[in-house]
Structures are given as structure tokens and as C-alpha cells.
Amino acid sequence: MMASSYNAKEEDGHHSVSAASGPSAGPSAKSKKPDNTAFKQQRLPAWQPILTAGTVLPAFFIIGLIFIPIGIGLFVTSNNIREFEVDYTGVDASSPCFTCSQTYSWNSSIPCKCAVSFSLEQPFESNVFMYYGLSNFYQNHRRYVKSRDDSQLNGDKASLRNPSKECEPYRSHDNKPIAPCGAIANSLFNDTLELFYIDPNGTRTQIPLVKKGIAWWTDKHVKFRNPGGNNFNLTVVFQGTTKPVNWRKYVYELDTDPENNGFVNEDFIVWMRTAALPTFRKLYRIIQKKSNMTPTLPRGNYTLDVTYNYPVRSFEGRKRMILSTISWMGGKNPFLGIAYITVGSVCFFLGVVLLIIHHKYGNRNNSADIPN
């Protein structure tokens, strides 16, 4: 919608030259005469938009008119998403996980357990996604980000025995190569979270948590592969390697399901995708909606049973559990809606301002006062 003029410029000016010279000056052998082509004469047909109030006005109004509804839609969508967050770090002495957070050591063989209870004010209707969140955890530190060996994780046998130098200092232990090597793998989040619904009558029902589908499909099926191809006996495959220093079990003991064991364990894959910022969430489990009648998570009281393994006190970290429903645009994120509404309104407002300017000064923008 811009004022434009398609000047077919071949038409203007130059025909006199070519006409005058006629056939004699045409392709005569030695003439240095430049070709009269639109390209060489810089007369290529061109669209020449001019940004005047008159021409951008429609654009402004259109942007305004499109953005505001979009913004409202996004905002409403975001607002319809239920989200609940509980911090179970155990910083305060009053919090149930305080003891666990204090007495923690990597080597303790007895896992520390604690239970956090909470209540949902509103029911969660559709599928619920369960995340764990960490704060002050710099997964984006350069030393950390590069401390991995993608070819090892892709099932390369040579890299399994001889991991990349980038994995240092988590490359080998006791003269055995570490599988999976590197700082990322070594610091795998190993808390276990379980969710129980407390009936009004006091019975605890465990809510089934699905651990399939939390990692990117391509990661699970292409990028991460166990060595040895279809050999499901991972114990044999990983023979000669050792577990990461901080791990309690070997990589082939992560899960009993062979589809979710070793390098293709989804919890592991999710962790290996390093977060962009120091406060981040990672998808932990999915709570599938059972039937159309009952909500996935009805309102009421719940308990979160935590097997507290992961220490965050040393770097003032926080651990959270988040329950969230998801729309087509993802989780709760009012930002987009607000941004669209704001930009749309500003556009519309400026459109009005420009209209006034256009009306008032439009005539001034004439050729009359160009000094010549």
C-alpha cells in the first residue's frame, strides 16, 4: 500500500540518441558507444516506494487492527493456562526438606526423602506437564556447555573408549573412560519426584507420571544412540567404561526399560540439552488426561514426595517443581500477548497522529519550494 510508481524508464529520454544515430551507429564494428540497455544505463524498471504519511498510514492501521486482536487472543490463551509452582529446596528451617538439604553428601548411600504438601485451588483440566526448575545453575557456562562428546552419545564406539578432550576433567576415572563423559552428564539431576493426590477422606492416590515424550523426538531417535546398535545387553556394551563420578549407578542402569536406558534415557537427554539461562525448567513427567469427565488434577490437596539427592545449597540454588497445562503456544507466557497489544495500540495511535500530520502538512510536501 505504498505510493509507488513503476517507471518503465526505458521510455524516457534516451530514444532520441538511438534514433538519431540510426543504423549506422548500430553494431558498427569499432564504435565505443555504450550499449543502450536498461541495465547499463541504470534504467532498470524499479518500484520506488516513498514513505510518506499517506502511504504508511494504511500500514499502521492494518498493523494496529491485526495486532490488537492477536494480542488479546494470545493474552487470553496464556491466561487460561493453569500453572502451579512449589519450591522444595528446603532453605527455611520450617520447610519439610530442610534436613535433607543440610545433611546431604554425594556419597551417602541412604537417600534422603521428604514430602511437600500443597493444594490446588483450581482443577487442571487437560494434560499436565510436570517440570523441575533450577535457579542459579549455570548450564550455559562455556566450560560446561562444551564439556560433552556428541559422538560418544551418538553411539560411536571409538569415542566410547576414548572420549573427547573437551570432557576434561570428567573424561576418565580410575583409568577407565567415563560414559557418558563431561560435566553436563556428570551433574545429571537425580532427584526423584512423586505426586500423590490426597482425597478429602485422606487416602493417598499416586498420580501416574509418564516419562515418555519429554525429550525431543530427534534427540531420542537420532542424536542419542547407545553403542552397539540393537544389542540390548547394555552391560556388555558399556564394558570397560565407568560411571560419571557423581552418579550412583551406571548409565545402563538408568531404567529397566531397554528403550529408555543408556544414552537414550529421556531424563538424561533432557538434561543434556543445556539451558540458555541460569534459571531454567526441564520437563520431568507428563500426567496424561484420563477421561473427559474428570479433570487431570482435580482441586484439592497433594503431596510431592521427593527423593532428595541433588545438592544446590553450595551455589545458592533453588529447586522447584512446576505443574502446568499447555496450549498450542506452550506454557503460560503473558509477554507475547502484552507485547502485541502494546505495539498494536501504539501503531494505531501513531496512525491517528500521522493522519493529522498528513492532513495538515500533506499539501506542504510539494515541489513548489525546492530551490532551483
Place this chain on the structure above:
Amino acid sequence: MECTADTVALLWMGRQLPLSPGHFTVSCFYYTIWNFIPKNLFEQFRRIANFYFLIIFLVQLMIDTPTSPVTSGLPLFFVITVTAIKQGYEDWLRHKADNEVNGAPVFVVRSGSLVQTRSKNVRVGDIVRVAKDETFPADLVLLSSDRAEGTCHITTASLDGETNLKTHFAVPETAVSQTVSKLESLQAVVECQQPEADLYRFVGRITVSLQGEEIVRPLGPENLLLRGARLKNTKEIFGVAVYTGMESKMALNYKCKSQKRSAVEKSMNTFLIIYLGILLLEAVLSTILKYAWQSERKWDEPFYNEKTEQEKNSSKILQFISDFLAFLVLYNFIIPISLYVTVEMQKFLGSFFIGWDLDLYHVESDQKAQVNTSDLNEELGQVEYVFTDKTGTLTENEMQFRECSINGVKFQEINGKLVPEGVTDDSPDGYMPHLVRVLLHQTLSAISIYTNTGEEELFLKAVSLCHTVQINYDQTDGPRDTFLQANGVSDPVEYYASSPDEKALVEATRRMGVTFVGNNGENMEIKTFGRSEKYKLLHVLEFDANRRRMSVILQTPSGEKVLFTKGAESSIFPHARSGEVDKTRVHVDEFALKGLRTLVVACRRFSAGEYEEVDRRLHEARTALQQREERLAEVFSFIERDLELLGATGVEDRLQEKVQETIEALRLAGIKVWVLTGDKHETAVSVSLSCGHFHRTMNILELVQQKSDSECAEQLRRLARRIREDHVIQHGLVVDGTSLSLALRQHERLFMEVCRSCSAVLCCRMAPLQKAKVVRLIKTSPEKPITLAIGDGANDVSMIQEANVGIGIMGKEGRQAVRNSDYAIARFKFLAKLLLVHGHFYYIRIATLVQYFFYKNVCFITPQFLYQFFCLFSQQTLYDSVYLTLYNICFTSLPVLVYSLFEQLVHPHVLQSKPALYRDISKNALLSFKPFLYWTLQGFSHAFVFFFGSYILMGEDTSLMGNGQMFGNWTFGTLVFTVMVITVTLKLALETHYWTWMNHFVTWGSIAFYFIFSLFYGGIIWPFLHTQDMYFVFVQLLSSGSAWFAIIIVVVTCLFPDVVKKVLYRHLRPTSTQKSQVIEAYPGTSCLDSACCFSEGKSGFAWLGRLVERTMSRCDLARVTSLYVIFYTSEQHLFIPSVGTPPNPTPFLVLSAVRNSSMQW
């Protein structure tokens, strides 16, 4: 005596030159195949930016840096390769041209016979045979030709472009050796000066041993046949090679001209330094902050992220330095690596448009504009002062003889006859029938010539003898035939002269009955009214710019020795002893007032004794090896005195077409035009008036004929006062050479002050070096204005080289000016288009290019800097290495290059018809500090929007995907990068005003390429990469609806303020350029053709319907464009009601429908 060619020993300034058997190929070019790579690399790394990137690259190789060495190595390699290809190509062209010369077969006299060899094998001292129409393979001293007198004709067109035939001579002693056998018995020593580049200077001597007697002869330029020149009109010659290969004058002239740097390049370097400052600041800040964070162990080394042993053990200082260097590497892309290469490509490719321009093509001479250096294209848009030569630049340099003054009587040429002035004036033309009038004139002229044989005939003879004109013998091949032919009613033979004045004079005397028939070396033959006379040519005292006269000494048929001299009146009158000096002086002034070029002719008769002395002193001076020029000048002034004044000639030099319009246009463009000429005061002023340089209304101030310093200062002060008192009226200043040198010596500031307040300045009687001095004076004045010098002759070369931009006119005075110029055009009038259109375009293009480059690199690297605040300053990159590498060389390179080649802010016709638009870009307006700051801040703010937009979107740490899965750091970086590529490309699209299909192609193509590339790059597990960070990251990003919405909102947010700013400025403070864009878009206010036109009074949809109808049918462009007028005026009426009811797009739809139909036109 068995003496072969080898016995012609060669001495350089007395030193015997050992004849080395080596090759002397000309390596006028820079590179050979073997040294190309090292030498070219060395040359390129001397450039500060390239060197900087080399250092960065080496740092990356040495220490552990966040990005792989490839990220800076590959762009550097790309840049270096492109530049090397360009330079290699240019060099290859030179090689090709040279191989033709070097490989050409040559005949050399060796051991008694002619041996064929290649020209590169010719050695100093070889005797070479050259046949007709061949070029000389080396600089040769002419030994003999097939003519008995030992002369030959050559043309030096390939050296200096002078197409006239020049006669070169052999010394008489060697001229007889016309065969190989005779040459064998020749014994001679040639001594010559060290090689030098000046084509017109050669000093040497030859000692010939003849029967035991040694004869010394001087050698000058007239004995030297230059390599590259061509033999004409002569069957064959023999010559001895004195300078070969690299030492030949042609090769020495290949040297690179001094580099001129444009104002844009200077500001570019300033910007680079500022950015280097920003870079260092960011790196230092990051390093400090990193150490502030690291002081706590929980951040430095948390349990999940321990250091390696090596890192723990390395020294703190080394660690610190390497951290700083790592940050430097991380941010190094803020210096746009491809800026130089893009600028170079833009200049190289863009300069073709000048040569291709039909408007700069001169049909008559078949000359198109020529670009000798593409480095200064944009400088053409910055010119503030134009210094122009007069003769040949403002004028045609096509001389027509008009009037003369003979012995105090003024004559006019009418119908080829000389008519005394009084007679024609008295005869009232109207009363006489045409035939009678012609008859009367003929009788009158017959009477006047035949009765007054004395002075007039002498005058005519003097004019027809005193010159260096050649006759073209091409059709007859040999002078004798011409002599025979000349006895009958001869065809007009064609004269060749290096000076058009001489040609005009000789042609004029032929019309009047005194015909110059030929010059066979020793004799000059003229026919006076059918009577043939032979004059023996004894000496030629050549013209030079200091003496401003030339002379010949002849022996008349009666045996008398006579000197004829002609020259500028100021150089003849002081030496005139007899003749009608006063009357002639009056006549000369009158001629000058009419704008004629004047020459004064005089003669001197020698007694036998006098001549002997003259002859002896001339010989001495000419054979002198030291200070020959000074001694010659001394002898010349000894000879050219006690002159008998014969008369004066007035030759008209027509003004070139459209000079007046051009000067007027330049003035409107805010350019001051100075005319610098060697002509005399009156001539210069009258030409100045006629070409519009001076107006009749101007108050002409004069600073002429100042004799002393104090007088000059006094006059200057007086002038300054007059200007102050009278500042309403325009002033013009006339200065002459002598006064100028006085003014420049002591009162430079005062003089500058006067000059600057004058709208036109005319400097007359200028020596070539003075011209250059004036240019330098202005160029180095405090404002440092951009100067342009334009001229056509050798005397303008110094000025052309001195000025910021030198322009040569391809005129009649040879090609020296063209060879030394930066641009060459055929006519002065082309200057208007060159500056107003091409200069304007190039400036806008390159200025935007430079600003945009800095902008896009700020956008590129600032998010990376911001990211450090969120990753503990660990130097983690935000973008993947491949993106870092390709951003500048693939994703954002082409749109700006195409923009900078094709952008036209305003239509060329508008630019040319409204020269005032030139002022919009004067003083480097687009690259001054304010626009630079604007672009830089815009870059930073866009970068903030990219980064924090993405941060808020993802930093809320919610999922962005419909399946609840999470993104990682690489997705975050890719989102920022995607938004950036789109915004940066669209930002340029906003700047583009001229959308050709190529702009569309590269703009949308770049974005599309980015997407396609990313899909491809992320779609494969790359076997040779050790990380697969980007695997499917891009696809996952695009599968998120939120990401799409985020991309749109961020791009709109970035560009939206810019659009608003542009619109507001256009309406509230429009520049002339912007105003004229509107005219151009809606051209014409009157309807051109009633069939497709409507009066504006008609309104409503009735006319719209008809409009559409007629647009579809046969309406030509003029009609269609005139429709826009109606659209534009009617748009307001249509638009206002649509505001109240927003969804009312009907008028727009109709309008755009009509527009579309006209687009297809």
C-alpha cells in the same frame, strides 16, 4: 674493420655499461605467477583491518577461545580471496597486454646478419630493425632510415595519445649506414642519461669514429624512438637499443599513481577506530566483571563444573591475558570484516556505470567516459571547488583563424582572403548584390596582397614557416610524390600539429596563397602564389611553457639567415626592437577582447657573424650533458632578441556546447568554479563572460599586474573592503599569475578570504605549477574542501594530480591529462552529469553502505555481549560457529552490495535538472557524526530488542512448544539470530528506494537462503563436526507458534520507530531530495494527452471507472503517469472519510487495482 653491433658500446653518464646477457622483460605489473600469493598477501595484510583479523585468527589458533578459528579464518580467507581475485584479474589484463609486446618478433643485427628474436630478448646495445607500422621493442636511438636524410615519422598514440606524426632524426654520420653491412662497419659510442620516466626528455650524445676521427653529436628526444610508439611513413629504420625492459620510458611510466583517498574512506577509518574503541571497552569490561564474579568459588567452580588440572595450575596473569583475548575474539565481529571487500567490489563494479553511460558518450569523437581509478567515485558527490582549464576544456580547442594585424594594419579573413578592416566596415553590405560583393572582395584582397608584397608576404611566410607542423603522406607514401602533386592543383594535404593554433595558422596561410608544402628534414618548402620556395631549416627553437614562444632559423633561397619567432605577446613585445609595436599592441588587446587567442610574430635577420655565434652556442648547449636545459634557455634568450615585429594573429577558439549551462548548474549545486588559464587577461575575461562564468551583473574585482608585495597587499585589502561594503552583489575576481605568486607568497590568508567571498574566480596567465599551487592552497585551507580539477593538456597535469579528483578531457592536446586523471570525459558539459548524478548516486550508495555495515555488526555482536551477563562472563557464544562465520559473508552481504550498486534516491533527470539537490549531500553529510551516531545507536537498540525480546520470551522459562518440551541455549541463540537476520535485511529494505528485480531477489533471497540453509544445516548429523549442537534446533524453533509470533513482533518493534521517524522527518523537515522524490513519483502537473486525462474538477466514481477502462486500453506511459496526479490529489478526499469507519478499504482497493494495471505497463 670487423665491427659488429657489439662495438656500439653504451655508456651511461660516462660509465661503460657491461652488456649483461640477461633478459629484460617488462614487469610493469605487480605480480608474476610465482610471487603472486606471497606478494599479494603481504599487500593485503598491510591494510589495518585485514591485519587485525589476521591477529584475531592467530589468537584463536593459539589460545582456547570461545569460537573456533574457522569463524574468523573463513571470512578472512573469503575477503582475501575476493580481493586477490580482483587484483589478480587486473594484473592479468596488464600481463596480457604486455605479453603481446614482449613476445613480438623483432629483427636484430647480430654477427653480420638480421636475426629474428623476441622483443624481450633485445639487449642494450643491440641494433634493431623496425619496419613500417611496427612498434619499437625498446627505446632506440635512431641510426638510419631508408631516407637519405635519416628521418622517420612516428606516432606516439599509445604513449600519450597524440596522433600527429612526429619527425625523428638520425645524426648525419650514422644516417648513411642504411644496410646491415654498412652498420657493421660503424663504430660509435652512445652515452645517455640514467633512465627516467619523462617521455619528452632525453639527453645523450653519440661519438662516431669516422676514419679515425671522432665526431661528437648531441642526442635529444628527437633522436629517440620510444618503446610502444609506431613507425609511420618510413619503410624501415635501424636503431640501437638504449633502454630496454623495465628501463624503457614506457615501463617507467607504468608506475602507480599516488593514491588518493576519498573523504568517505577517511570517515570509514575514523569509524573503524571508534568501533575498535567500543570493542576494547567491551572486552575490558567483560574481563573485569568476569574476575569480579570469579572471586567467589561457588560461581567460579561449582561442583557441577570443575576446572581441569591445566586451568587450575596456569598462572593468573596468563589466565587474565588469555581471558581478555578471548573476549576480544568473541566480540571481534563488531569490526565489519567484509566492509573493505564490499566497498572495493562496489567501487570496482559501480565504476562501470560511468563508462556505460550514454549521456557521457561523445558521438563525434566516439569517446566514452573513462574511469582510471574507482577509488574516488563517491568523491564526485562531494566536490566544492572546480578548477577548470579554459582552452580545450571550456572551449573546443578547434582553432579558426579570424583576424590578424600586419605592420599596424588590421585584417580580417573573409572567404579565404585577407581584407583590411576599414574596407569591409565601410562597404554597406545591404546595398550590394551578393555576386558583386564577392567580386569586390576578391579584387580588394588581390590588390591588398599583390600590391603590398612587402610586409604582408613576409608575415604570411613567417606564419607558414615558423611551426613544427607535419604533413600526412599516407596516401602517397613518400614526400617526393607530394611535391610533384603540389605543382598541379593540389588536393588539400592534411596537416598534423601538436598545437591546434599552429595548424589553424598554417591552414589559414594556405587559403591566402602561401602554402606550406613540406618539410624534408633540411628544407621547408612553401609555395607563394604558385611560386615554390625552399628554405633551409637550420634550427628549431622548440616551444616551451616558460618562454612561451618558439622560433625557427632558416636560410632563405637568397642565402640570408633569418629567425622567425612567434609567441605570446608578453614574451615577444619586450624583445621587439622595431615594427609597429604600439599599434600591434592595441590590436592584440582588441583581439583578446573578442575572445581570440593571440600570437605575435616577429623576425630577426642575422649577419653571417651573428649566425656563426648563434650556431656555435646552440651546438654547445645542445651537446652539453649537464644542465642542458638551463643552458639552452640561456642561448634561446640570447637568440630571440632584437626582434623586428611583423604582426599578430587572432585565432578563435569556439566555446564547447552547453558550457554555460554546465557552469550554471555547478554553481546552483553549491560548487565554486574557478577558471585557471594561461591565456592573457582580456581573452580570459571575455571567454569567462561568454561562458557564463562571470555574469554581466557581477562586480568584477581585479588583482592584476601587481609589481610589489606591499602593493599587492594593499590591493587585496582594498578588495576585501569592497566585498564587505557591497555584500549584496555577487563578486568575481580576476587574478593574474604574477600577482598571484605575490599574493601567495605573503598574504595567503587575506587572499583566501577574498577568494572565498567571490562567487567566481578567474586566474589568467598561469604557469602549470601555479595552477597546482592554487589547487593546493584551497585544498589545504582550514575547511579542507574537496577540489576537482579538470583540464585537457599537459599543462593541467600537475593540477589534476594535486586536486582531490582529477578529470581529464579527451581533447586534442594529447592524452597526458587523460593518463594522469582519475576520470576522463570527452566534453566539459559531461561534468554536470558526472557530478550531479553519478557523484550523488555513488556518495549516497557508499555512505549508506558504510553506515549499514557498522549497524549490522553492532546488531550482530551486542546480543553476544549481553549474553555474557547471563553466563557468568564465561565467553559462551550465543550463536553457533557456522552462523558467526556466515553472517557477514552469506546472510547479509548481497542485499547491501546490490543496494550499493543500484540505489537511486532520486531520478537522474531530477538530479540533473535540480542541481541544488547536490547541496543535500555536501560536506560528507551522510557520514558526519550525527548520522553515524544515529545508526550506531539504532544498532544497539535493535540488538537490545533482539536480545531482551528473546530473553523475556524464553527467560520466563516456560515451554514454547505445544508438547511442553523445552528449548536450550542454542535455540535461544538461533531465535536471536533469526530475528536479527530478518530485521537487518528489512532495515536495508527500508533504506532502499529503488527496487529493481535484483533488489527483490537478493533481499527476499537472503532471508529465504537463511531459512533453507538453517534447515539443511540442522537437519544432518555432520560427521566432521565434533559437536552436534544445532541438530534440529532450527526446525524445533520453527515448530513453535510462539516463536513465530515473537519473531514478527520483534521485527516490527525494531523497524516501526524507524518508519515513524522517517515519515515525521519527511513531513516536518523534508530535505530537498525528499521533496523531489515526490515530484518524480507524480511527475507533471499538466495533462499531456486529453484522451487519458481528466480535469481535476471531476470527482466521484464515474471517472474512476473510466480511468480504469482507459488505463487498460491504449494509454502510453506519459498518460499513465499523469494519472498519478489525480490519484495523489484525490487520495486525500478519498481517505479522510475512511478514518471514521476504519474497515472501509474500498478506495484503496480500487486505487491499488489501477496501480497494478499500470505496473504491468
